[in-house]
Each structure stands twice: as C-alpha cells, then as structure tokens.
Amino acid sequence: MFHWLQTFMTVYEEKNFTHAAEKRFISQPTVSLHIQKLEEITGSELFIRSGxxxxxxxxxxxxxxxxxxxxDSLWETSLSDIQQLQGNTRIxxxxxxxxxxxxxxxxxxxPQLQKQFPNYDxxxxxxxxxxxxxxxxxxxxQVGLVESPMIAPMITRTVFAHDSLVLAGDMTNDLWLLRETGSGIRxxxxxxxxxxxIIPAQKMEIASNEAILTMLRQGVGKTLLSDLSVRDFPYEHPPTPIVRPLFQIHNHAFPQDPLQIALHELLIASFS
Known part of the structure; x- marks a missing residue:
C-alpha cells in the first residue's frame, strides 16, 4: 500500500498521470491501477480525469x-531513528x-543550536x-518560524518574540512595494x-525582502516592513503602531522533539 500512496502523492503533485508515471519510473497503467486500488479502499473518487x-x-x-x-515523513523519521540505533547518528x-x-x-x-545538536545536519x-x-x-x-497570524487545524503555535512594522522609503512616492499574497508582511x-x-495608486508585488530593500536603497517606492530589516534608508512609524507576534509552529500529530524545545528557548533568550 505504501507504493500506492507514493504513486498517489506524485499524481497529486503533477496533476497528470503520464507525468507521474515518468517521475515514478513505472508504466501509466500501473499508475492507474495504484489509484484505482486506493479509490476502492477509501470508497471515494480521488481524481477527476480530463483530457x-x-x-x-x-x-x-x-x-x-x-x-x-x-x-511518508514518519517513515523517514523511523529510518533515521533506526540508523541511530545502528550507530549512524547523522540526522x-x-x-x-x-x-x-x-x-x-x-x-x-x-550556531548555538548546532553546538547543542552536533549530530544534526x-x-x-x-x-x-x-x-x-x-x-x-x-x-x-519538522518546525516552522512564521510571521503570519494564520491558523491551521494540525498546527500548534507558540510566540517567541515580537517585532514592530515601520514605513520605509520615500513617503512622497506613489509606488507601493508589496510582498506576495501568503507572506506574513502582506x-x-x-x-x-x-x-x-489607502488605495495604492501604483503597486509592485515582489516575492523577496532583499529585492524590495534594494529598490528602497535606490530611492524607488515605499513599503511596510519589519524594523529588524531597516538599515540605510529613511523610515517612520505608522500612525497606529503595528506590533506583531512571531510564532514557532509544529504539527501536533507528531511529538514535540528536544530540538524544537531548544530552538524555542534560544529564540526567547535572544529576542524576547
């Protein structure tokens, strides 16, 4: 069944039976058979076939x-644990x-985390x-560090610090530089x-903080960003202060491991 699930995940990601077969190095009929078996077990249609x-x-x-x-992740973790028992301790x-x-x-x-867990890559x-x-x-x-206040059913969030958002760049410029939808700052x-x-007269969406900072250094545009990233360009505080929590997240279906605990403690000690 595990092979069926691997095939299923590939079809899901590729959205195409032929591409999934090529990626899995198996025939297209085999891909179809694996999906059929899973649909029989689940009693549900998994994909709507089209041209x-x-x-x-x-x-x-x-x-x-x-x-x-x-x-799949649990399987990889289990293999890693078995390798540890056999003396191969790189994780x-x-x-x-x-x-x-x-x-x-x-x-x-x-660097401090690496010292505490020298056998981890x-x-x-x-x-x-x-x-x-x-x-x-x-x-x-295994663990995430995010700036967005979003929630998800399988996710546990804990706050480790806060930062303040500031308005940076040329405030007389009509061009707003925006991060992409899905980012915390957006x-x-x-x-x-x-x-x-505010209805921006002009806007440009850029999926990179560094690219936005480079444009600000050239005197192009304005944006809202973390005070942690302000360096060599003018900025001001918004009319109403914006202070946001920063979260460490993990999937609560998996036990919180010692590294997650150590990371959270280091972040709190360094930035709270």
Whole structure:
C-alpha cells in the first residue's frame, strides 16, 4: 500500500498521470491501477480525469494527500531513528522560516543550536508563511518560524518574540512595494491599507525582502516592513503602531522533539 500512496502523492503533485508515471519510473497503467486500488479502499473518487491524462484532485484527495505526506515523513523519521540505533547518528532536520525571521533572526541562534545538536545536519528553507504552514502540516518541515497570524487545524503555535512594522522609503512616492499574497508582511500590509483607507495608486508585488530593500536603497517606492530589516534608508512609524507576534509552529500529530524545545528557548533568550 505504501507504493500506492507514493504513486498517489506524485499524481497529486503533477496533476497528470503520464507525468507521474515518468517521475515514478513505472508504466501509466500501473499508475492507474495504484489509484484505482486506493479509490476502492477509501470508497471515494480521488481524481477527476480530463483530457490528455490530466487529473484534478477531489476533496478526498486533498485530505489523503496531507495524511500521506505525514505518513511518508514518519517513515523517514523511523529510518533515521533506526540508523541511530545502528550507530549512524547523522540526522537531517528541516527548519522552515519566513523571510524576516530567516534572514535576521535564525542565523543568530543556529550556531548555538548546532553546538547543542552536533549530530544534526540542518536544512533551512526560506519561504512565505503560507508555504511554511502547509509544509509543517505535511511534516516536510519538522518546525516552522512564521510571521503570519494564520491558523491551521494540525498546527500548534507558540510566540517567541515580537517585532514592530515601520514605513520605509520615500513617503512622497506613489509606488507601493508589496510582498506576495501568503507572506506574513502582506497580511499586515493589507490590514494597514484598510485601516488607513489607502488605495495604492501604483503597486509592485515582489516575492523577496532583499529585492524590495534594494529598490528602497535606490530611492524607488515605499513599503511596510519589519524594523529588524531597516538599515540605510529613511523610515517612520505608522500612525497606529503595528506590533506583531512571531510564532514557532509544529504539527501536533507528531511529538514535540528536544530540538524544537531548544530552538524555542534560544529564540526567547535572544529576542524576547
């Protein structure tokens, strides 16, 4: 059944039976058979087939995908635990961090974390808060650090610090530089626009804090950003102060591990 689930996850991600077969190095009839077996077991249609082997996931498929990814992650964790018992103690541990935390905060505590867990190989992924929530929910990331106040059914959040948002750049410029939808700062920017009755005359959406900062240094545009990232350009505080909590998140279906506890303690000690 595990092979069936792996095939299912590939079809779900590719949205195409042919592409899934190529990626799994199996025949297309085998892909169809694996999906058929899962549909028989679940008693539910998982994909709506359309032309040229295109597969549209159903609501049942959405639920099964999350559970299958969790199972896959648990399998990888089990293999790692077994390797530890056999004396192979290197462990890969993935941390997802949204951009402000990942650039300005996490690097200051990673050296201390590495000292506490010398047998761990850390993989740090920088993404927006929505992506991190999704990947922590499927346990692709063991732990996440986010700036968004969003919630999710499988996620436990704990606050480790706060930051303040400031208005940076040329306030006389009509151009607003915005992060993409799904980022923590975009959520607060949209709320700020509503609160202050602002309708941007011009706007540019950029999925990178560093790119936005580079434009500000050139005197182009204005934006709302964390005071942690303010360096060499003018800024001012918004009419109503905006202080946001920063969260550490994990999937509560998996026990909180010692590294998550240690990371939270280091973040609190460094930034609270």
């Amino acid at each position: 040229r082997n295109h597969a549209v996931p159903t609501e049942s498929a959405d639920l099964l995908y999350v559970r299958a990814k969790q199972l 890969t541990y993935t941390i997802g961090a949204s951009q402000t935390i990942g650039v300005y905060m996490l690097p200051l505590v990673l 850390f993989v740090v992924s920088i993404a927006n808060s929505t992506v991190i929530f999704n990947r922590v929910e499927t346990h692709e990331y 959520t607060y920017t949209d709320q700020f626009f509503q609160q202050e009755n």
